[in-house]
Amino acid sequence: MKTYLLPSIKMTIILLVILAGIYPLAIAGVGKFTPGHGDGETISYKGRVVGYANIGQKFTKDKYFWSRPSAANYQADASAGTNKGPSNPDYLKTVDAAIDTFLKHNPTVTRSQIPAELVTSSGSGLDPDLSPAGAQIQVTRIARVRGISAEQINGIIEATTEEPLLGMFGPAKVNVLKLNVALDELTK
């Protein structure tokens, strides 16, 4: 073992310099040239940073598109899922409660129209997206509260929806923060 101890220590030191020092610094250097300059991409409204493009935030007011329920309550320094199992009776009660809340705020909607993501929590608790169906189902409510036409809001959804990768791979989605910024811009 002794024969190998000193080389092991020396090799560890030199590899620490290369792998933990130089390598991430080089990547940080490249990161300066990315859209968010390596700090994360932000979205501004009226000259103020209102959020990170990729990080979901809580929307509970009726005039905004709601985000998904979140185990982390959208605290972006403590990402978490509920980790509830599919058969857990307490968990199923919270889903049931989320359905009731949604129906109360969206009286024109029937149960079978609610897409699952609106009553279940995401893995990170910071999911920034909804499926297009998850946004469309909220249009009637927002139109009523804001006093604008449903067509205008549907237009925003259509313009904000991101199609599958190359049009072929993965689900279509729509970023809730971008939707809501567009809503505010429409009625400012």
Next chain:
Amino acid sequence: MNTEISGVIFTYLLTLAIAIPLGIYIARMFGGQKTWLDFMAPLERFIFRFSGVDPKKEMNWKQHMLALLTINSVWLFYAFFCLLFQAHLPLNPDGNPNQTPDLAFNTAISFVVNCNLQDYSGESGVTYFTQHFVIMFLQFVSAATGIAALFILFKAFRDKVTDKLGNFWDFFIKSITRILLPLSVVMAIILAFNGTPTSYKGKDTIITLQGDTVHVSRGPAAAMIAIKHLGTNGGGWFGANSAHPLENPNYLTNTVELVAQTIIPIALVFALGFYLKKKKFAYVMFGVMTVGMLMLLIPTMNAEINGNPAIAKMGISQPTGAMEGKEVRFGPANTAYWNIVTTIISTGSVNSMHDSAMPVSGFMMMMAMMTNCFYGGCGVGILNFYIFIIIAVFISGLMVGRTPEFFGRKIEAREMKIASIIALLHPFIILVGTAVSAYVLVHMPNANWAVKPSAWLNNPSFHGFSEMLYQYTSSAANNGSGFAGLSANNIFWNVSAGFVLLLGRFLPIIGPVAIAGILANKKFTPESAGTLKSDTSTFGIMVFAVILIVAALSFFPALALGPIAEHFSLK
């Protein structure tokens, strides 16, 4: 749904399209032929000179293992003390605290053994210093350890009697400079351009559109997320791992991360074929592994796409499948693919919360880690597979009444003993661990630990049992994913899982290397009409049967109490 399934198929085909040329490259590089990364040679010479080792000195299998264990011990001590005192070390902009001794014990082992089980949360449990100088460093070197161990096996498989099996340092350093580091640079840049942060700035505070104040954790994550996947490590920068929208911002990065964790294990299968000029054998091995993967994948995808029957009963439509614990940008089909890839390959990174997956998926994920050899982790996947090959050769030999031989060497009592012990070790540590934890939970519910046993589980009944079974399965398989509802950050879990991690890593490396080393020293008998052929589909089926009997069936009673019972109760 169609774009989701085509996304999965595309991802797998892209994986093969990269893995096969990579396998050819690794075989060439390792065989000493010219490759386009030869410009790394001066850096390697510098590392060897600095460390005072001669990379040309041949080692036998025991010297290899001594070198491997020595440097791994150095890392273990180094990591433990860094984590213990991280609050006082530089690069801690968020002011995170020291780890407790039992947590530091678990974390240090977990990353040294390439498992990356995390009983802490990335945003608050480590600092930028320990993320890079402990976690990420270990992600490189533990993966390189696995690949180096496999290279010893490659050397031993050649058609000549020898105890000269190359040099450990040479294999180890080249695994980093010629494989892991270059690929990591490319991948980290792709991630950076898709929104993963790279700068060293600490938390940001913003006021949201609706007016809430929110703190946003950031940090130089892209570099780590690259090696986390390429090295089949899986430990995330953020608590939610690759479900976190900064760690895995979109479908493209998700595809890249999926491909990254799969290419090296698959490439190594092909590299074996090219290096030993036994291509047909490699194809048989690849075939068995792929069939195994598909058998796990298809039921999982089916379960996730169809959604949770208990939620369907409430009258909710699930056009995007079971969404609890999943992210909209990935969808259920892709998430199911990730679930299986990350468990067969010992990565253990997650893009959804496994605890919330359907019981069928939970079953398949645990089965993936229990077999632990369908592609498998960097290097170690083939080492695990090799054990099953030895057993299959022996049993087939007995069945047809011929001397069991593999690659021209007789398999005798000593090798079989080692193989049997290693094959049985895996179910032994998983099942004993689970049994003990279940006993403690029932008989000592109020033990005075950081988390009382009565508060360990996040779910009742069968699913609660699955949480414990999953934790030990993941530890023994050095996987690192978790049914994260389990409150594992207390002395019982930190320490017991720590020991399971150590046993589950080093014995399954030493065993196969020892067998290979012993065999390489035996008389070589060229193939004849009487040889049992190891490169036929018949032999492939035989190996598959051995895996099914030895690995899968030993776990069936435990699985029946967990996911199987839950599945039938969920209607």
